[in-house]
Amino acid sequence: MEWIKDPWPWYVSGPLIALVMFVLLFVGKQFGMSSNLRTACSIGGAGKASDFFKFDWKKERWNLIVVLGAIIGGFLSANYLSDNTVEINPEIATKLETYGITSTGDAYLPTEIFGTESLSDPKILAILLIGGFFVGFGARYAGGCTSGHAISGLSNLQLPSLIAVIGFFIGGLVMINFIYPLIF
Amino acid sequence: MKTLVYLVIGVFFGIVMYKSEAASWFRIYEMFEFGAFHMYGIIGSALAIGVIGVQIIKRKKLKALGGQEMQLKPKAMSVPRYLVGGILFGLGWALAGACPGPMYVLAGAGFGSILLVIFGALVGTFLYGVVRHKLPH
Numbered sequence: 001m002e003w004i005k006d007p008w009p010w011y012v013s014g015p016l017i018a019l020v021m022f023v024l025l026f027v028g029k030q031f032g033m034s035s036n037l038r039t040a041c042s043i044g045g046a047g048k049a050s051d052f053f054k055f056d057w058k059k060e061r062w063n064l065i066v067v068l069g070a071i072i073g074g075f076l077s078a079n080y081l082s083d084n085t086v087e088i089n090p091e092i093a094t095k096l097e098t099y100g101i102t103s104t105g106d107a108y109l110p111t112e113i114f115g116t117e118s119l120s121d122p123k124i125l126a127i128l129l130i131g132g133f134f135v136g137f138g139a140r141y142a143g144g145c146t147s148g149h150a151i152s153g154l155s156n157l158q159l160p161s162l163i164a165v166i167g168f169f170i171g172g173l174v175m176i177n178f179i180y181p182l183i184f
Numbered sequence: 185m186k187t188l189v190y191l192v193i194g195v196f197f198g199i200v201m202y203k204s205e206a207a208s209w210f211r212i213y214e215m216f217e218f219g220a221f222h223m224y225g226i227i228g229s230a231l232a233i234g235v236i237g238v239q240i241i242k243r244k245k246l247k248a249l250g251g252q253e254m255q256l257k258p259k260a261m262s263v264p265r266y267l268v269g270g271i272l273f274g275l276g277w278a279l280a281g282a283c284p285g286p287m288y289v290l291a292g293a294g295f296g297s298i299l300l301v302i303f304g305a306l307v308g309t310f311l312y313g314v315v316r317h318k319l320p321h
Binding site: 089095 | 186187189190191192193194195196197198199200201202203204205206207208209210211212213214215216217219220221222223224225226227228229230231232233234235237238241248249250252253254255256258259260261262263265266267268269270271272273274275276277278279280281282283284285287288289290291292293294295296297298300301302303304305306307308309310311312313314316319
């Protein structure tokens, strides 16, 4: 039964993501995860600060339930369906060692960044908060994230989504190649 | 009943994200280093099936459950909005190693630190809502 804990190859995972998108289309919804952040702000009373958050968030309740499901899915996977290690290209792992990240192959997320003991390091706190900040700000500015643009939008051959995805990669490559050497 | 459908979709999505390792910081870093085909294979195969499926839906004029329209509206055209917004998103994606879907999955998987990333994302979303009239769209 150990096979049940093995990671899924790309040719299983990709089609299953497409399946999620199609099931949502067939129930009349659109696959997009970052809009939940806007809904959460709205529920928290952000409508007082900006009209952007004044909308009927109850219509977005379905997506919050998808989020709840995703949380449960994460729990089930980590506890019953995975050995919680990730093997990557050894050359990339070696490069990560020069950044002081040596948990490659032993963990699902680098313990140097996501371990609870790292939370006492102000630099790590900043990485987590600023990283999240850019994801939230950028996703709303671009009108979608990986699911809304790279999967839903590109599947619908939307040029705006292609521009957004090109932007995702410009940002990611700048971060990895120019900013990582400064911060790690 | 509908609630249960959305819950099942979410659980399934969460398992796919975790088991595919698309929710792993290591895989995102490796992707931006062009170190493996894995992430490109996931996105590429999802897209190949997605493009074909959406074309079938459009050509056969398929409707969603209850006869409602499929949510396939074209997006308004702009360059600065998608490019600048996209670049900011990419910076965050590579720094935190997680995009919005996997964030929730990782919270469920028990990674407490991801709550800081989610908090940051909420602050970012909020600030966008406050300053968006001053940004080119």
